[in-house]
Amino acid sequence: MLNCKLALAPLAGYTDLPFRKVAKEYGADWTISEMINANALSHKDPKTLKMLTKNSNEDEYSVQIAANTPQVAKRAVEILNEYDFIDGIDLNVGCPVKKALKSGYGGYLLSDLKLLASIIQTIATTHKKKIFSVKMRIGFDTPNGVEIARVVEDNGAMLVSVHARTVKQLYKGHANYDEIARIKQAIQIPVIANGDITTYQKAQEVLAYTQADGLMIGRGAIGKPWIFQEIKTQRDIDIPQKQQIILSHLAAMYEWYGEYGVILFRKHLHTYSKGYKNAHEFRVKVNHITDYHLLAEEIERFFG
Numbered sequence: 595m596l597n598c599k600l601a602l603a604p605l606a607g608y609t610d611l612p613f614r615k616v617a618k619e620y621g622a623d624w625t626i627s628e629m630i631n632a633n634a635l636s637h638k639d640p641k642t643l644k645m646l647t648k649n650s651n652e653d654e655y656s657v658q659i660a661a662n663t664p665q666v667a668k669r670a671v672e673i674l675n676e677y678d679f680i681d682g683i684d685l686n687v688g689c690p691v692k693k694a695l696k697s698g699y700g701g702y703l704l705s706d707l708k709l710l711a712s713i714i715q716t717i718a719t720t721h722k723k724k725i726f727s728v729k730m731r732i733g734f735d736t737p738n739g740v741e742i743a744r745v746v747e748d749n750g751a752m753l754v755s756v757h758a759r760t761v762k763q764l765y766k767g768h769a770n771y772d773e774i775a776r777i778k779q780a781i782q783i784p785v786i787a788n789g790d791i792t793t794y795q796k797a798q799e800v801l802a803y804t805q806a807d808g809l810m811i812g813r814g815a816i817g818k819p820w821i822f823q824e825i826k827t828q829r830d831i832d833i834p835q836k837q838q839i840i841l842s843h844l845a846a847m848y849e850w851y852g853e854y855g856v857i858l859f860r861k862h863l864h865t866y867s868k869g870y871k872n873a874h875e876f877r878v879k880v881n882h883i884t885d886y887h888l889l890a891e892e893i894e895r896f897f898g
């Protein structure tokens with residue numbers, strides 16, 4: 595058994611409400627929304643407000659915002675304060691995409707620690723939630739994780755998750771667990787380790803190596819939302835259970851998105867079927883199915 599806080603990383607385009615429901619059923623403790631633009635939120639954009647919704651089984655649920663000024667962050671947090679079902683607010687301090695770097699949010703904030711400090715301080719003094727966390731990378735172009743983590747702690751964040759890569763690294767190279775270990779030594783608030791954890795064995799290694807207070811799993815949960823249970827029990831789940839989990843994920847997609855959920859589910863089926871015999875034929879087939887019941891039958895047959 596491995597006992598530590600396990601978080602499902604925010605993954606835009608993946609960790610929507612149906613995915614979080616399944617991850618939560620299979621061992622995730624802390625779930626976080628996909629990144630939400632604080633500016634869109636501050637204008638109460640209806641699509642953005644819909645993204646705030648949580649499942650009834652999410653009991654430690656944070657909404658992640660991306661903000662480029664203290665003013666925008668404050669307005670977004672005031673809106674989030676109105677929704678009692680949201681347990682926490684998480685600030686994105688790592689998004690490396692061009693748009694973020696150009697607009698001054700996400701990973702950009704690691705190139706301007708003064709601005710980062712003022713945004714964190716504003717959120718810390720505005721929010722009325724149980725938890726305010728920051729999700730950071732270990733630097734902008736070269737690692738300075740300890741310096742960043744101190745800014746995060748000193749300005750009032752209550753927890754930090756660390757994706758152990760710099761912004762410039764994007765997703766290349768290996769996660770730098772030494773940097774997480776250094777951060778853990780340097781600050782008092784809980785540290786959650788993130789990056790390249792894809793098996794329960796690796797989870798145990800990273801936890802022991804970094805001495806972190808918890809682990810956050812992103813890509814390792816795509817096609818394997820039961821990874822949290824595997825980490826907790828330190829063994830593989832039973833194969834027959836997979837079929838049931840995939841079917842319940844599809845059902846949740848259908849419930850949330852309607853017919854469109856069947857089409858959106860294709861990308862998940864591609865990862866679910868990885869490593870299976872005849873996966874290619876299965877993918878070609880499901881790419882043409884738009885009916886929920888037909889797709890459920892194909893899944894039963896293929897994963898049965």
Ligand SMILES: Cc1cc2nc3c(=O)[nH]c(=O)nc-3n(C[C@H](O)[C@H](O)[C@H](O)COP(=O)(O)O)c2cc1C
Binds near residue numbers: 757
């Ligand atoms: C498709 C995709 C979408 C992501 N979206 C977000 C996001 O919305 N917010 C965020 O903080 N990080 C986002 N990330 C980064 C992940 O949360 C995580 O930090 C990173 O993938 C490293 O962890 P992993 O190796 O467990 O995936 C995203 C990553 C991927 C691959």
